[in-house]
Amino acid sequence: MTLPEKIVRASFGLKGIVQHQLDQSYHSPLIDKIRAEGFSMKMGRLEIHLAKEFGFCYGVERAVQYAYETRARFPDRRIFLTNEIIHNPRVNAELQGMGVQILKDDASHAGITEKDVVIMPAFGVTVEALREFQKKNCVIVDTTCGSVMSVWRRVEAYSGDGFTSVIHGKYDHEETRATCSRAAKYVVVKDKAQAELVCQTIKGLVARGSFLESFKDACSPDFDPDKDLGKIGFANQTTMLSRESIEISDLLRAALRARYGETGLESRFRHFDTICSATQDRQDAIRELGEKHMDVILVIGGYRSSNTGHLVELASEFCPAFHVEDASSLISSDKIRHKKTGAQDILETVSWLQKKGMDPLRVGVTAGASTPNRVVEEVIQRLIDIAN
Ligand code: SF4
Known part of the structure; x- marks a missing residue:
């Protein structure tokens, strides 16, 4: 079934209308002065x-502007946010004050109808959530940051080429959940200690059961550490510590080299730094x-x-x-x-x-x-x- 395309990913052209409101809420003459001095x-x-x-940042600025424009464009419709638009309580409270409702959980999606508008946050939503709202035929305003989408494209390419995505991120962070939903096979490592565990598994030094227990919430369903760690594509949540991401990438590469040798390493390991600028x-x-x-x-x-x-x-x-x-x-x-x-x-x-x-x-x-x-x-x- 082809779903009607009602996804808006651009400005409604109402920035001029909402700019004053944005300035009043978020701009600071004092900060301008300190910067200038x-x-x-x-x-x-x-x-x-x-x-x-x-x-x-540019992604947050854009997401907040689009949310305000959405209110101006649809003054009489119910507007929902799938989550916080960004992780700042002031901004979310301001939007709620404008009548924008935050959907707390899946159960709260039930009452959404085609007359409603749903805003997706800067860090994106899972493929499943996007499909669910598309089926409701409501207007979707997708404010996902371009830098997040470039991570998605990366893991989709890894999946297409038969690589497992190892993602440096927090498995329960919205952005990483959205990224995982676009990967056929994935495992999420939050820090170097967890990356070491993946490396030890690649080298055959960690039992399968122990790996699965450690990553039970952080790997794809049916993940098989014996089969799924032979070809790895590395990516990161856009907001991680870049130094740590580089170290983790180097650890994974070294583990694959130790297990399979230098020859053909490039066909087993891919890396792309997806920390945003x-x-x-x-x-x-x-x-x-x-x-x-x-x-x-x-x-x-x-x-x-x-x-x-x-x-x-x-x-x-x-x-x-x-x-x-x-x-x-x-x-x-x-x-x-x-x-x-x-x-x-x-x-x-x-x-x-x-x-x-x-x-x-x-x-x-x-x-x-x-x-x-x-x-x-x-x-x-x-x-x-x-x-x-
Ligand atoms: S990916 Fe980077 S630029 Fe985009 S919203 Fe997140 S922090 Fe901002």
Whole structure:
């Protein structure tokens, strides 16, 4: 059955209509000013240094704009989001305030009709979810980022050529689930330790049962480690730590070489770096900021944001770094609420903004790709209030 094509993947041409609303919600004159003045500002003893690249990336900017345009284009229709549009609570709350409903689970899809509009987020949806909404004959506004789609094309090509996709990512992240749904065979590794396990399996040093137990949620149905790890195509979730992705790719290549020899290695291993340029630019910028000797770095972003978590990981290599969601996380100059990298819990830490003597207090600030400048501004304002 051919399904009617009602998927919109471009602007409705209403940017002029929604721009004012977007500016009011997300733009920050203060951030523009700090950028224009060399990415830093001083207030008494406090020095604030912004990373050269931070905040909304091109994919997020586009997805949010399309969501606002969708509301303007269909003022009388019910509009649903298959998930959060991006991982930032402020942006999702603003859309909900405009009457856009977030579908919490599969059961909530049941009431969707052809009169409705469904928006798909920047990180995309699975093939199964796309088909399901196509069958409902509703209007679909697909805001999937082009960089995510290029990962999909990569794993589809691997599958077409009989390669298993090894994906460096988080198996429960929406983007990676969407990517997996496009691969015939896949296994998802979240870090080097899991990649090592795959490598040991390739070399025949890990029992099949042990592999399947370790990756029971993170490999394709019917995955057979004895057969499916002979030809590997490597890809990554767009927001992973690029350094780790390169290391994992090298480990896999070395494992195949150890098992099958150098001859014909190119017909057994393919690699394509699918970290997006926006993620890479933000990771490079946080390293540059760290090298400038900050006393502390604030990394602003939703707690569910993968790219924000990796920025915290990198910043922590230079000085204490705190992942905060918004201005309310800065409870006082003594206490901060934050999320630790890799952990789920939200913590409160004391004595986070202390420096003895009269030397300048140098605070670095960056933000994940889904954080609006307005939120960054509010954090900076709060920092100025409590530090002084
Ligand atoms: S982080 Fe990268 S892949 Fe994700 S929306 Fe932004 S540009 Fe696209």
